[in-house]
Each structure stands twice: as C-alpha cells, then as structure tokens.
Amino acid sequence: AEVVIVPDAAAGGAVVADEIVRLIRANPATVLGLATGSTPLPVYEALPPRLVGVDVSQVRGFALDEYVGLDVSHPESYRSVIHREVVEPLGLDPSRVNVPNGAALGIQHAGDDYEAAILAAGGIDLQILGIGTDGHIGFNEPGSSFASLTRVKTLTQQTRIDNARFFDAVDEVPMHCITQGLGTILRAGHLVLLAFGERKADAVAGAVEGPVTASLPGSAIQLHPHATVVVDEAAASRLR
Numbered sequence: 001a002e003v004v005i006v007p008d009a010a011a012g013g014a015v016v017a018d019e020i021v022r023l024i025r026a027n028p029a030t031v032l033g034l035a036t037g038s039t040p041l042p043v044y045e046a047l048p049p050r051l052v053g054v055d056v057s058q059v060r061g062f063a064l065d066e067y068v069g070l071d072v073s074h075p076e077s078y079r080s081v082i083h084r085e086v087v088e089p090l091g092l093d094p095s096r097v098n099v100p101n102g103a104a105l106g107i108q109h110a111g112d113d114y115e116a117a118i119l120a121a122g123g124i125d126l127q128i129l130g131i132g133t134d135g136h137i138g139f140n141e142p143g144s145s146f147a148s149l150t151r152v153k154t155l156t157q158q159t160r161i162d163n164a165r166f167f168d169a170v171d172e173v174p175m176h177c178i179t180q181g182l183g184t185i186l187r188a189g190h191l192v193l194l195a196f197g198e199r200k201a202d203a204v205a206g207a208v209e210g211p212v213t214a215s216l217p218g219s220a221i222q223l224h225p226h227a228t229v230v231v232d233e234a235a236a237s238r239l240r
C-alpha cells in the first residue's frame with residue numbers, strides 16, 4: 001500500500017476529501033464506500049465546503065456495515081449515523097445511499113441483497129476504511145475469510161468495548177452486525193484506509209507490513225493493487 005503520513009486527522013481528512021471531489025468531478029455518478037466510527041469524520045467534515053458548486057445528485061453510497069438488532073431509528077444505528085454525518089451535510093440523495101439491513105426480518109437475504117445492489121451500481125469506486133484495534137476492517141473480525149461477502153458476523157468483545165462510547169454501557173452495544181466481507185471490500189476500485197492515534201499503531205503496522213493473514217483482517221489491503229493508507233505520526237509509529 002501507498003502510505004501517506006499527515007500531521008493530524010484534519011489534514012488526513014482534507015487529503016481524502018480532495019480525492020473524493022476529484023472523482024466526483026470526473027464522474028458525477030461516483031460510488032463511494034462509506035465507513036462510520038470516529039476515523040472518517042474529518043473526511044466528511046472536509047467535504048461540504050469543497051462540494052460547493054459540484055453536482056452530487058448522482059453520487060451513490062454504500063455503508064460498510066450495520067448493527068443487527070438495533071432499531072434503525074436508534075441514533076447509533078449506522079443508518080442514522082450515515083444520514084446524520086454524510087447524507088445531510090453533503091446533500092446526497094438519500095435514495096442513493098444504502099446501508100445493510102440489520103433488521104431481524106429478512107436477515108438471511110440481507111447480505112445477498114446488498115451484494116446485488118453494489119453490483120447493480122457498477123461497484124464501489126472508492127472505499128473509505130477505518131481499522132479496529134483488533135485489526136478489523138468493516139466488521140470483519142480476526143478469522144474472517146478473505147473471500148467473504150456481505151454477511152452477519154459476531155462482534156468481538158474488544159470491538160464492543162471500543163464502541164461502548166457511543167452507547168450508555170457496553171451491554172447495549174449489539175452482539176452482531178452485518179458487514180461487507182473482505183472479498184466485497186477487495187472488489188472496490190481504490191481502498192483508502194485512515195488511522196489516527198497511537199491506539200491504532202499496532203493494527204496499522206500489521207495491516208501494512210505484517211504477514212497477510214486472516215488473524216489481522218486489515219492485512220487484506222496488501223492484496224489490493226490500489227490501496228492508500230492515510231495516517232498521522234502516532235498511527236505510523238510502528239511502521240519500519
């Protein structure tokens with residue numbers, strides 16, 4: 001992967017936002033893969049001023065993942081988060097932005113439906129990724145198959161603890177999720193993995209320089225011909 005070291009998260013957000021605007025100007029029907037969590041926020045915050053005068057009416061978006069068993073109206077469902085942090089501030093057409101369906105009803109088909117929707121859109125052009133402290137991308141926890149497609153997974157206790165800050169207590173973090181697979185992610189045209197802070201340094205080093213192994217799902221990016229890693233000095237500190 002190409003590693004870009006930036007002074008801070010805001011600078012990383014600006015670099016990635018510039019690339020997204022370049023893509024949309026070249027192709028107004030660009031398909032974006034959207035991560036949630038804290039890491040991509042500087043990207044989403046850098047976009048609105050850059051998109052003034054840019055036609056985003058054709059842009060499509062596909063979220064990476066969703067909790068299972070959390071009502072979609074819950075403020076921390078990824079459907080709610082994507083609408084609040086991406087669709088509204090960027091002025092995207094909500095009908096063109098998809099989030100996997102984590103509702104219990106129809107969950108057996110939700111993964112296949114999502115894969116079909118991505119294919120029908122022509123595939124994801126640029127996939128934004130964060131990385132978990134346990135090395136997950138999307139919610140592909142350690143042990144996930146590199147060929148996996150969108151499906152239901154169980155969150156590790158580490159991930160539930162990491163995400164407890166969005167809820168009142170760790171017990172309220174759902175146990176399950178539906179996530180794009182590593183195979184889904186590897187089909188995107190360009191992977192852009194962001195990581196900021198010392199907490200991510202081990203996962204970044206493993207993903208970029210470690211062995212390619214299902215034990216560290218982020219290492220799947222080494223199999224992709226066009227992967228960019230945007231990190232601050234702290235997140236880059238364990239790279240050789």
Ligand code: F6R
Binds near residue numbers: 129131139
């Ligand atoms: C979010 C996602 C996760 C996060 C990761 C890092 O859609 O798929 O892989 O990117 O858990 O989370 P933050 O950015 O909150 O540290």
